[in-house]
Amino acid sequence: MGRKREGRRAKPKSATLRKLDDVEREWRFEPSAGGLQVVGVVVMSLGGLALGAGVYAGLILEDGSPTSKFGPYLLAAGIVLLALYFFFGRGGAQPIRVGDLGVGTEDGDDVHRVAWYQIQSVSRVEGALKLKPVGRAIVVPLAIHPAAARRIAAEAKARIPERCEIEGLGKPSADDPQVEVEPPQVTNLRCAASDTALSIEKDVRICGACGAVYHRKHVPSVCVECGRSFARKRSAA
Numbered sequence: 001m002g003r004k005r006e007g008r009r010a011k012p013k014s015a016t017l018r019k020l021d022d023v024e025r026e027w028r029f030e031p032s033a034g035g036l037q038v039v040g041v042v043v044m045s046l047g048g049l050a051l052g053a054g055v056y057a058g059l060i061l062e063d064g065s066p067t068s069k070f071g072p073y074l075l076a077a078g079i080v081l082l083a084l085y086f087f088f089g090r091g092g093a094q095p096i097r098v099g100d101l102g103v104g105t106e107d108g109d110d111v112h113r114v115a116w117y118q119i120q121s122v123s124r125v126e127g128a129l130k131l132k133p134v135g136r137a138i139v140v141p142l143a144i145h146p147a148a149a150r151r152i153a154a155e156a157k158a159r160i161p162e163r164c165e166i167e168g169l170g171k172p173s174a175d176d177p178q179v180e181v182e183p184p185q186v187t188n189l190r191c192a193a194s195d196t197a198l199s200i201e202k203d204v205r206i207c208g209a210c211g212a213v214y215h216r217k218h219v220p221s222v223c224v225e226c227g228r229s230f231a232r233k234r235s236a237a
């Protein structure tokens with residue numbers, strides 16, 4: 001019995017090996033206007049109220065005493081809430097891309113992507129899905145990006161299951177909108193197995209599961225990032 005289990009374990013799941021121009025489409029999610037408006041209006045109103053109350057509380061009554069000692073706090077709270085509104089109204093609500101190349105956020109015409117293998121953990125935090133790459137965390141607010149969060153969760157569970165702690169988000173919709181992918185820049189990329197510089201697009205091979213990149217001449221039999229097997233796909237090089 002024990003031997004049998006070991007044998008099964010020694011055979012890793014397989015992944016396809018892609019070329020850069022094999023990656024043609026990915027899902028794209030616009031921020032939900034409804035969610036954004038609700039968050040925005042609530043925060044904006046609270047901020048405005050707090051600001052107004054703060055200003056009023058700061059007024060001096062005729063007898064020389066301030067109307068309220070809470071004035072400065074209300075003022076501060078109002079400013080924080082307004083700052084939050086501007087954060088969510090702009091920085092926190094870009095369109096999101098999800099696909100073979102990882103998770104991307106749009107910034108005008110650019111897409112900033114984090115590949116799946118670069119994501120160390122995917123977890124659910126208060127009202128949001130949180131992805132932790134090496135740099136700054138990506139926080140996907142559920143009120144603004146519910147469909148993107150479900151899609152990211154489903155893809156992450158399939159691609160990097162051991163790094164996921166997500167429950168209760170539900171399944172992604174089969175109707176999630178897809179767009180064509182413009183070929184990503186390969187400059188500054190290095191082969192994950194050999195550290196060879198990947199300066200020529202044609203030399204790039206991508207793990208179909210985690211997105212790790214390799215030079216076509218140095219593709220290992222097993223992905224160094226996700227442990228899936230590339231067996232029999234190398235002849236395509």
Ligand SMILES: [Zn+2]
Pocket residue numbers: 015117207208209210211212223224225226227228
């Ligand atoms: Zn991989």
